[in-house]
Amino acid sequence: MIASPVLTDQYQRSLSDPEGFWAEQAGAIPWIRKPGRIRSTDRDGLHHWFTGGKLNTCYAAIDHHVGHGRGEQIALIYDSPMTGVVRRISYRELQQEVARLAGALRAQGVGAGDRVIIYMPMLCETAFAMLACARLGAVHSVVFGGFAPRELAIRIDDAEPKVVLTASCGLEFDRVIPYKPLLDEALQLATHQPTRCLLLQRPQCPAELDTTLYSDWQTVVDEAEPADCVTVAATDPLYILYTSGTTGKPKGIVRDNGGHAVALAYSMKAVYNLEPGQVMFTASDFGWAVGHSYSVYGPLIYGCTSVILEGKPVRTPDAGTFWRIVQDHKVNVLFTAPTAFRAIRKEDPEAALSKQYDLSSLQAVFVAGERCDPATLAWLQRITGVPVVDHWWQTESGWPMVANQLGIEPLPVKPGSPTKPVCGYDLQILGEDGTQLGPNEEGYVCLRLPLPPGCLPTLWRDTPRFRNAYLTRFPGYYLSGDGGYIDDDGYVFITGRVDDVINVAGHRLSTGDMEELVSSHPAVAECAVVGVACPLRGQRPVGFVVLKDGQTITGEAIEGELITLIRDNIGAVAWFRNALLVKRLPKTRSGKILRKTIRQLADGESFEVPPTIDDPLILNEIRALLAARKVGIAFER
Numbered sequence: 346m347i348a349s350p351v352l353t354d355q356y357q358r359s360l361s362d363p364e365g366f367w368a369e370q371a372g373a374i375p376w377i378r379k380p381g382r383i384r385s386t387d388r389d390g391l392h393h394w395f396t397g398g399k400l401n402t403c404y405a406a407i408d409h410h411v412g413h414g415r416g417e418q419i420a421l422i423y424d425s426p427m428t429g430v431v432r433r434i435s436y437r438e439l440q441q442e443v444a445r446l447a448g449a450l451r452a453q454g455v456g457a458g459d460r461v462i463i464y465m466p467m468l469c470e471t472a473f474a475m476l477a478c479a480r481l482g483a484v485h486s487v488v489f490g491g492f493a494p495r496e497l498a499i500r501i502d503d504a505e506p507k508v509v510l511t512a513s514c515g516l517e518f519d520r521v522i523p524y525k526p527l528l529d530e531a532l533q534l535a536t537h538q539p540t541r542c543l544l545l546q547r548p549q550c551p552a553e554l555d556t557t558l559y560s561d562w563q564t565v566v567d568e569a570e571p572a573d574c575v576t577v578a579a580t581d582p583l584y585i586l587y588t589s590g591t592t593g594k595p596k597g598i599v600r601d602n603g604g605h606a607v608a609l610a611y612s613m614k615a616v617y618n619l620e621p622g623q624v625m626f627t628a629s630d631f632g633w634a635v636g637h638s639y640s641v642y643g644p645l646i647y648g649c650t651s652v653i654l655e656g657k658p659v660r661t662p663d664a665g666t667f668w669r670i671v672q673d674h675k676v677n678v679l680f681t682a683p684t685a686f687r688a689i690r691k692e693d694p695e696a697a698l699s700k701q702y703d704l705s706s707l708q709a710v711f712v713a714g715e716r717c718d719p720a721t722l723a724w725l726q727r728i729t730g731v732p733v734v735d736h737w738w739q740t741e742s743g744w745p746m747v748a749n750q751l752g753i754e755p756l757p758v759k760p761g762s763p764t765k766p767v768c769g770y771d772l773q774i775l776g777e778d779g780t781q782l783g784p785n786e787e788g789y790v791c792l793r794l795p796l797p798p799g800c801l802p803t804l805w806r807d808t809p810r811f812r813n814a815y816l817t818r819f820p821g822y823y824l825s826g827d828g829g830y831i832d833d834d835g836y837v838f839i840t841g842r843v844d845d846v847i848n849v850a851g852h853r854l855s856t857g858d859m860e861e862l863v864s865s866h867p868a869v870a871e872c873a874v875v876g877v878a879c880p881l882r883g884q885r886p887v888g889f890v891v892l893k894d895g896q897t898i899t900g901e902a903i904e905g906e907l908i909t910l911i912r913d914n915i916g917a918v919a920w921f922r923n924a925l926l927v928k929r930l931p932k933t934r935s936g937k938i939l940r941k942t943i944r945q946l947a948d949g950e951s952f953e954v955p956p957t958i959d960d961p962l963i964l965n966e967i968r969a970l971l972a973a974r975k976v977g978i979a980f981e982r
Contacts, residue, residue: 352754352765359768359797366768367394367798370611371603374646375409376400377576380603384795391811392795393802395603398579402602403480406645407443408574410436415648418622422674423469425655426666427516428549431673432469439476439645441571442469447477448569449562453508453541457482457575460585462506462539463631464488464497464528466515467655470545470562471631472641474510479583479602482575486585486597489632489852490515493916494527496595498534500587503597503805509542510562514550516655525552525559532558579603585805586634588740588853596814597805598740600637605743606646608769608799609638612744613647616736616767617678618709618752621648624674628654628667628681633851634740635713639680643744652676657688664689665698672702679707682714682851683735686721687881696728707731709751713738714851715883716839719760737763737839739825740853741815743799746770746792746825747837762836769797774831779819787830787840791822845940847876847884849920856886856940859921862914863888863907868896873930873938874921877947877977886911887976888924889943889967900926923976931963943967947977 359366364383371380381397410416416437423432434442455461461478463485465471471487478485486504488497501509515522525544532538544552545562554561583602587595613619625644629635644651652674656666667689671679693699709732710725717735725733732755736748749756749764756764766772771793774782782788794816800823804811818824826846829839842848845856856874863872870893876884888907892898904924911921931939945952946968954961971977 352750352756355753356766356768360771363769363795363797367607370798371395371398371607373610374400374603374606375405377404380579389808391803391808393580393601393604394798395579395607398603399576400579400602400606401480401482401574401576402583402606402642402646403443403447403476404574405606406476406479406642407436407440410645410648411440415621416440418648419650420645421469421472422624422650422652423655424652424670424674425516427518427656434469439473442473443476443480444571444573445566445569446470446473447480447572449543449565450477450481450483450508451572452565452569453543453560455481455483455507457577458581459483459508460504460506461485462488462497462501462504462509464490464509464511464524465545465631466490466512466524467630467653468512468545469653470512472653475584475631475637475641476645477572480572480574482577482581484582484584486587487632487637488587489630489916489918490522490524492632492918493912493914494530494534495914496916497527497531499595501531501535501539502537503587503595504585505537506539507541509539510545511542512545512562513547513552516549518657521550523550523552577602580802582805584637586637586740588634596810597807598634598743598801599803599805600743600799601802604798604800604802605642608744608797609643610646612767613643613649614752615750616745616748616752617680617711619644619647619649619678622650623677624650624652624706625678625680626652626654626667626670626674626676628679628685629714629851633714634738634743635680635682635851638743650674657685663698664692665701668699668702668704671704671707675706677706677708678711679709680711680713682883683712683717683721684715684850684882686712686725687718690721690724691881696724699728704729709734711736713745713763715848716761718880722758722760733758735761735763737837741801741825742796743801747772747839759832759834759836762832762838765835765837772831772837773822774829775819775822779822782830784833785830787828789819789843790825790827790829790837790839791819792825794821794823796823842876847886849876849879849885849918850882852918854886854915854919858915859886859888859911859919862910863890863924866903866907866910868892868898868903870894871930871938873940873943875940875944875947877944882920885920885922887947888921889927889930890924891927891929900924923974925970925974925976927963927967927970929960929963931967932959947971949977 378399380395385396627639747763859874879885907924
């Protein structure tokens with residue numbers, strides 16, 4: 346058994362005395378009024394943390410530091426290799442920028458509890474927007490700029506924002522992406538309409554503004570009076586972040602103010618082993634949970650410096666970008682998805698570019714969003730010479746659930762495992778009947794209730810769905826949706842999703858949504874979309890399509906049309922690149938499509954032919970088709 350007395354004691358206390366443990370951690374937050382109760386339960390039986398407490402997250406992230414001697418410390422570093430711009434913003438400058446933008450939002454009628462959609466690229470102004478909403482007590486919802494108008498429209502209708510904040514364009518290595526046409530189309534599709542849209546003009550693609558709905562961001566900000574921080578309850582929502590569900594409609598994950606601030610401040614030391622004043626570089630889009638927690642709120646609440654990268658690691662301008670950023674900005678902790686490092690390794694397998702830069706400031710590398718394969722882990726350890734920590738968490742949790750807690754006591758690394766549960770998380774592996782499984786027995790990864798601070802208290806305006814999605818399958822537990830097991834040393838291993846949500850480069854996407862779109866094509870009789878293993882992205886979707894009788898469309902033509910259909914409705918982020926024509930799909934005798942079996946075929950896994958399959962010969966046909974098209978990891982090696 347690999348054990349750590351210090352870590353074990355803290356972990357056990359976090360479970361046996363959660364109120365006492367989290368009361369201590371709450372002491373690190375500048376409360377306007379300290380909470381009357383550490384943990385409570387509402388009339389619906391849902392758990393809440395720090396009831397009665399009053400605070401403002403923006404104050405904790407900015408104003409508190411300015412008032413306690415950190416005003417001249419750099420808070421944000423914006424680095425855009427594509428434009429050649431590097432911008433350093435002190436805590437005092439950040440306070441001024443955010444207060445003025447908050448004043449501009451207030452002038453548009455935004456107040457506490459109102460929602461604001463943020464549809465923007467990786468810019469300083471995107472962070473300003475998040476913090477400005479927090480300053481007013483408004484609830485922001487950041488929508489990833491890679492999402493298509495349909496996905497944006499769904500989120501607009503669900504959040505019902507008073508204002509939408511956007512930019513004229515986003516930048517990729519080889520193209521400019523105008524945002525206003527995408528937002529315009531989304532607003533045409535949406536039922537709810539905001540009262541105003543503020544648009545940040547970028548010189549790469551200025552937009553024509555319709556003054557009946559749009560205002561120029563900078564003009565409105567210049568005319569605004571700075572806004573002070575608005576006091577909110579600890580249990581009031583800070584933001585909504587949408588994540589894919591299995592029913593087609595995204596789930597609006599709610600994050601409260603108090604628990605969120607306490608959990609992130611705790612994690613900055615306990616997990617990432619950072620000190621105030623040090624530098625964290627989190628290479629994640631603001632539209633994802635990682636970007637919220639560790640590009641913006643976590644580092645700022647803890648008094649660190651955060652680096653914001655506009656661009657991708659191998660295209661901006663080369664695979665040495667990450668290493669250059671570590672050197673230039675004296676990065677202490679680097680955090681990204683394994684996909685990014687697989688892409689870098691593909692371009693620079695011998696890590697020659699890393700030798701051109703001084704990486705001596707680096708203390709640790711963290712990866713999350715998908716399992717880090719042992720080869721990439723070993724490659725990173727060899728390059729950096731520092732601990733490489735694969736840790737596991739979800740949009741729902743907002744901060745790590747399983748990790749090597751470097752700030753308490755580091756444990757030996759086991760490739761393939763994110764190590765052990767973080768303090769506050771009572772993780773159990775349950776069987777189909779809800780019984781607790783023993784070592785090395787694979788089952789459902791669940792967390793005994795209550796969840797610790799920072800995790801979702803419910804879904805936006807949909808508590809029944811929250812219960813059905815997470816709490817009903819195993820009463821008294823939160824169902825993570827992942828399968829896994831715990832080994833003899835207490836290390837957790839996550840084996841994959843147990844529903845239809847796949848993980849494409851750290852982005853959770855529903856294959857059910859994709860099947861619905863593929864099925865809408867007039868030539869398609871039926872289809873299955875499965876996530877297959879991808880050495881670069883972790884998983885990627887592959888469609889298997891049965892055409893209607895009498896169709897003469899070629900496989901190449903329909904594949905192109907389906908790729909366009911998915912891209913237009915979900916976005917390029919889905920990475921849907923293959924639609925394979927099959928005569929029929931493998932099914933059980935009762936008519937259920939054997940999606941797991943198809944995935945196992947594509948992944949090259951060994952498996953027994955299901956005894957309930959209606960036609961075993963179809964598996965050989967699909968195997969031959971996969972090999973001919975070189976689809977799936979088994980055929981890409």
